[in-house]
Amino acid sequence: MFFLEEERIMIRHKKLGYVVLNVTNLDNSVDFYENIVGLQVVELKNTIAFLRCSSDHHNLILEQAGEAGLKRVAYELEKEDQFQGVFDYLTEKGLNPIELSAEETQSLAQGRTLRFKDPHMGVTYEYYVDMKQMDSPFVPKKAKITRFLHVVYETNKYEEMLDFFTNTLNFRVSDTSSDNKESSWAWLRAFPSPYHHDMAITKGAENKLNHLAYQAERVDDIGIQVNKLKNANVPILFGPGRHRPSSSVFLYFADPDRITLEYSQGMEEFPEEGARQPRELEPTPETIDEWGGTPEPDFGKFGKLITD
Ligand SMILES: CC(C)c1ccc(C(=O)O)c(O)c1O
Numbered sequence: 001m002f003f004l005e006e007e008r009i010m011i012r013h014k015k016l017g018y019v020v021l022n023v024t025n026l027d028n029s030v031d032f033y034e035n036i037v038g039l040q041v042v043e044l045k046n047t048i049a050f051l052r053c054s055s056d057h058h059n060l061i062l063e064q065a066g067e068a069g070l071k072r073v074a075y076e077l078e079k080e081d082q083f084q085g086v087f088d089y090l091t092e093k094g095l096n097p098i099e100l101s102a103e104e105t106q107s108l109a110q111g112r113t114l115r116f117k118d119p120h121m122g123v124t125y126e127y128y129v130d131m132k133q134m135d136s137p138f139v140p141k142k143a144k145i146t147r148f149l150h151v152v153y154e155t156n157k158y159e160e161m162l163d164f165f166t167n168t169l170n171f172r173v174s175d176t177s178s179d180n181k182e183s184s185w186a187w188l189r190a191f192p193s194p195y196h197h198d199m200a201i202t203k204g205a206e207n208k209l210n211h212l213a214y215q216a217e218r219v220d221d222i223g224i225q226v227n228k229l230k231n232a233n234v235p236i237l238f239g240p241g242r243h244r245p246s247s248s249v250f251l252y253f254a255d256p257d258r259i260t261l262e263y264s265q266g267m268e269e270f271p272e273e274g275a276r277q278p279r280e281l282e283p284t285p286e287t288i289d290e291w292g293g294t295p296e297p298d299f300g301k302f303g304k305l306i307t308d
């Protein structure tokens with residue numbers, strides 16, 4: 001019997017590296033992401049700021065703009081020698097990737113870098129290798145964050161996005177939840193990155209950013225952050241609570257442009273081989289928060305996608 005080898009999807013992700021956010025007041029947002037979220041400023045140019053929460057040159061780029069929103073999402077590939085194969089694969093898939101010039105990658109302190117748009121929501125994605133590693137270790141603030149963890153979208157192209165990320169970009173579904181009417185959730189990981197989700201989608205009326213999440217080291221960091229937010233009059237949008245899908249303890253709050261941010265502690269991790277099967281979780285409020293909380297109206301409300 002002759003079997004066609006199932007098409008091997010090329011892309012192997014090291015991690016979700018960073019996002020680029022358009023912000024309406026760069027000074028305010030730099031101060032907020034440094035002193036409230038806990039990142040460290042690496043480089044400040046007149047309209048752009050690079051911040052980190054690891055040894056990377058950046059895990060967040062903030063750009064001064066007229067309107068706030070999510071401009072780009074960047075994943076690091078597992079190995080530098082995979083870059084050309086991924087570029088060729090994305091080209092074969094009709095995604096028209098472009099490779100940045102040496103001058104552009106140098107200004108980003110990255111190695112080879114490509115960009116393309118997802119065909120359903122029009123978000124710009126970036127695959128890169130060899131980001132500059134900083135000489136000094138990242139020093140977390142009192143509430144310790146350890147990594148940039150995930151991006152969550154609301155989308156009216158739910159099925160298309162689920163298909164695209166799993167069958168074209170080699171993401172794996174960790175869990176789903178759906179009432180088979182208007183509410184559906186899918187949590188996906190960028191294979192073989194181990195975290196329960198680097199990206200999640202929820203069915204909605206429009207295409208927008210729901211929130212960005214940072215990993216907190218300990219549950220204490222969630223508690224410390226609650227008091228830091230209260231003392232700074234930063235709106236808490238949901239939590240503390242516990243998510244059933246990833247088992248993480250969570251806390252959501254608003255950034256200066258009212259974009260929802262999350263601290264997440266204790267997220268489930270998956271092995272590359274022999275990972276558990278995805279679960280279809282009950283579409284109940286307890287799946288979202290086992291502690292019985294409910295989000296504020298502004299939770300996930302502001303998050304324009306910059307697709308031009
Ligand atoms: C988008 C929602 C509220 C959500 C649900 C579950 C998890 C998780 O299991 O980690 C999240 O991180 C979420 O943001």
Ligand SMILES: [Fe+2]
Nearest residue numbers: 150152213262
């Ligand atoms: Fe989240």
